[in-house]
Amino acid sequence: MNETALIAAARTSPDAFAVLYDRTQPALYRFAYSLAGNHTGAEDLTAETYKRALTNLHRYEDRGRPFEAWLFTIARNLARDGGRRAGRELPLMDHDEPVEEPVSFGLEREERQTLVQSAVARLPMIQRRVVVLRFGRELSVRQVADELDKSEAAIKQLTYRAVNRLRALLLEAGYEHDG
Amino acid sequence: MAERDDELRDALGGSVLDAVREEPDPGFALALRAELRGRQARATQNLWWFDVDLPVGTIRLVHDEELVHLVDNDPYRLELRTQVDLGFEPRHGDSKRVRAAAEQVLSGRKRGSELAFLGELTPFQQTVLRTTSRIPRGGIRPYSWVAREAGNPGAVRAAGTTLSHNPVPFIVPCHRVVHADWSLGKYSAGGPEKKREVLAMEGMTDSRLEWIQHAPRFVGTIDAQAFCLPACEGLDETDPSNLRAFASPQEAVAAGYEPCETCRPISIDWD
Numbered sequence: 371m372n373e374t375a376l377i378a379a380a381r382t383s384p385d386a387f388a389v390l391y392d393r394t395q396p397a398l399y400r401f402a403y404s405l406a407g408n409h410t411g412a413e414d415l416t417a418e419t420y421k422r423a424l425t426n427l428h429r430y431e432d433r434g435r436p437f438e439a440w441l442f443t444i445a446r447n448l449a450r451d452g453g454r455r456a457g458r459e460l461p462l463m464d465h466d467e468p469v470e471e472p473v474s475f476g477l478e479r480e481e482r483q484t485l486v487q488s489a490v491a492r493l494p495m496i497q498r499r500v501v502v503l504r505f506g507r508e509l510s511v512r513q514v515a516d517e518l519d520k521s522e523a524a525i526k527q528l529t530y531r532a533v534n535r536l537r538a539l540l541l542e543a544g545y546e547h548d549g
Numbered sequence: 550m551a552e553r554d555d556e557l558r559d560a561l562g563g564s565v566l567d568a569v570r571e572e573p574d575p576g577f578a579l580a581l582r583a584e585l586r587g588r589q590a591r592a593t594q595n596l597w598w599f600d601v602d603l604p605v606g607t608i609r610l611v612h613d614e615e616l617v618h619l620v621d622n623d624p625y626r627l628e629l630r631t632q633v634d635l636g637f638e639p640r641h642g643d644s645k646r647v648r649a650a651a652e653q654v655l656s657g658r659k660r661g662s663e664l665a666f667l668g669e670l671t672p673f674q675q676t677v678l679r680t681t682s683r684i685p686r687g688g689i690r691p692y693s694w695v696a697r698e699a700g701n702p703g704a705v706r707a708a709g710t711t712l713s714h715n716p717v718p719f720i721v722p723c724h725r726v727v728h729a730d731w732s733l734g735k736y737s738a739g740g741p742e743k744k745r746e747v748l749a750m751e752g753m754t755d756s757r758l759e760w761i762q763h764a765p766r767f768v769g770t771i772d773a774q775a776f777c778l779p780a781c782e783g784l785d786e787t788d789p790s791n792l793r794a795f796a797s798p799q800e801a802v803a804a805g806y807e808p809c810e811t812c813r814p815i816s817i818d819w820d
Contacts, residue, residue, distance in 0.1 A: 384589040384613060391582055399573040413577050420585050424592070 374432050381427050390437070391420065397491035398441050404487070405449040415452075419445040435485070435543045438492070442484045489539040497532035504529055587616045587666040591635060597642030598627075601651060605746050608719050611639045612647045616666040620717045622738050634669075634716070654720055657686030657751075661720040669716075676700060677711045684725040687752035689761070689780045690812075691729040697816040713737050724748060731762045731780065760785040765794035767814055769806045776801040781812035 371379070371389075379386035398419060403412035422444050423430075430440060490501055496518075503514045504525075515525045590596055590613035598611045609627050611619040619634065621627035631639060653659040662682035667675045676699040683698075684690050696708040712723040718738045724747045728734045736744035749755065764779035771791050776798070777784055784792070795801040798808065798815050808815045 380589075382593050384586045384593065384595055387589045388582055388586045391585055395578060395582075396572065399578070409574070413573065413581075416573065417581050417584075420581065421588070424585060424588055 373437055377427070377430060377432070377437060387424065387427075394438050394441055395420075397438055397488070398445065400491050401442050401487055402445050402449075405445060415445055415449060418448050422448065433544075436488060436492070436539075439485055439488045439543060442488050446484060485540060485543050486536075489536050489543065492539060493532055493535060497528055497535065500525060500528045501532045501536070583615045584666065584668045587613050587618065588668050590614070591618070594637045596635065596637075596639040597644065598639045599641070599643045599648060601648070601655070603655070603719075604750050605743070610647070610651060610720070611635075612644060613666070614644060615647070617647065617651065617664050617717055617720050618666045620719050622719070651720065661717065661722060665717045665720050667716075670711075673699065673701065673704070673707065674711045677708050678715065678717075678721045681712065681723060681726060682721050684722060685782060685811075686722070688782055688812075689725050689727050689731070689748065689753060689758075690778070691731070692726055692734075693729050694778075694813075694816050695726055698813065719747075725751075731758070733758075757785050765796070767795040767798060767801055769793040769795055769801055769804070774806055775809050776806040776814055777809040778812045778814045781809055781814075 376386060376390055376393075380390045395416070399412060399416050402415040402419065403409070406412045406415050419441055423441055426444075430437075490498060493501065499518060500514060503509045503517055504511070509517065511522050511525050511529075515522045518525070520528075596611055596613055596618060598609055600607050600609050606622050608620055608622045609624055610617050611627070611631065619627065619630055621630065631637070647664075650659065650664050654661045654664050660679075660682040662679040665678065665682075667678055670678070677695060680695050680699045692709050692712075693702070693705050695712070696702055696705045699708060701707075708726075712726055713735065715721055715723040715737075718724070724736060724738070724744050726734075733741050733744050733748075735741065736747075738747075745755070745758075748758070761779045764784075766779075767776050768779050768781075768784055769776040769792065770784075770787060771793055776795055779785075793804075795804070795806070801808075801814075
């Protein structure tokens with residue numbers, strides 16, 4: 371069943387919602403963990419996100435972006451509200467600091483980050499690892515190869531595939547680049 | 550490729566670093582799945598009911614495809630509760646899967662909290678009902694023990710209120726929670742006599758109950774060098790010469806006795 375049909379079915383069927391949950395939950399949990407910084411926080415955030423998604427499912431509109439991006443936005447808003455309510459900042463990442471905006475993107479900066487993170491979360495595990503080590507932790511190809519116990523050639527190949535896959539996912543999700 | 554690298558690095562930031570290493574606890578993921586499904590079952594009016602015959606009477610269970618939402622031993626009261634709590638009439642149906650799971654719970658082979666939909670309750674109330682589900686069939690524990698095990702020793706009354714509004718009696722065994730002096734206390738599913746009947750069905754006979762009520766506050770087993778609540782399983786059948794009385798956990802610990810892992814006697818308000 372494609373995503374649009376599945377979401378429509380999930381509005382009236384507990385079973386369909388469970389399938390939607392199975393498809394999205396691993397990626398959402400990882401995203402929630404990145405926001406909360408620990409398992410307890412990630413569990414709370416994941417549970418709250420799905421509860422809100424369930425209540426607002428009738429308001430979800432398919433705008434050609436993955437359903438996950440919608441869930442990610444809910445999680446991000448909940449994390450921000452939760453941090454405000456508790457009178458403290460959740461351990462958000464440094465990329466939430468205001469920085470100069472490149473003008474070449476049509477989407478809001480935050481929305482773009484959500485899209486990229488959603489796309490990364492959808493990569494196969496090994497590609498995700500390579501992307502994170504290479505671009506997140508900024509390791510060299512050599513270092514990534516050591517870390518994952520693979521050859522440098524394999525890491526280059528995996529990076530190439532991951533970047534292509536990411537590009538495809540991002541284009542499909544409406545992340546456009548003028549350059 | 551190099552430009553693309555920069556762009557990605559910029560967009561990714563540090564947050565995905567952790568994201569890649571973290572997978573949810575499978576138990577959490579499954580429980581959340583069941584709860585969400587239960588919520589959607591209520592919202593879309595997909596609930597059914599069936600009856601289970603017990604020696605103490607018939608109970609009616611309202612359920613979705615995985616979890617039990619409401620239980621009552623009085624069909625008229627259940628009808629009222631479904632109108633108030635659900636706002637619709639569940640349909641008659643018989644899920645083999647839920648029935649088999651309910652039988653496992655009722656015979657003490659599975660914890661009731663694993664089968665109960667608790668999504669409408671506060672986190673504290675959920676913890677109270679989960680804690681109560683750990684009391685074994687044939688056993689009893691005081692309200693103060695439940696409050697302490699649920700992480701809030703001061704909330705004895707709140708624990709009592711939660712149990713008196715238990716949406717799924719019999720499945721979550723609120724009848725196994727009693728007063729600190731081991732008198733049975735109230736029971737919303739039919740009064741103290743009913744509570745005694747249900748406990749007797751599970752093996753907590755009048756003679757066992759009397760033994761517990763007249764026992765010292767804490768009982769040590771000499772050969773095991775461990776101390777228990779008098780309600781711990783099998784103590785009343787232990788040779789009395791192998792038992793030793795303690796007035797407090799401190800006294801037992803000072804005598805070199807370890808707290809029992811089953812009944813967790815340090816989780817009782819002994820002041």
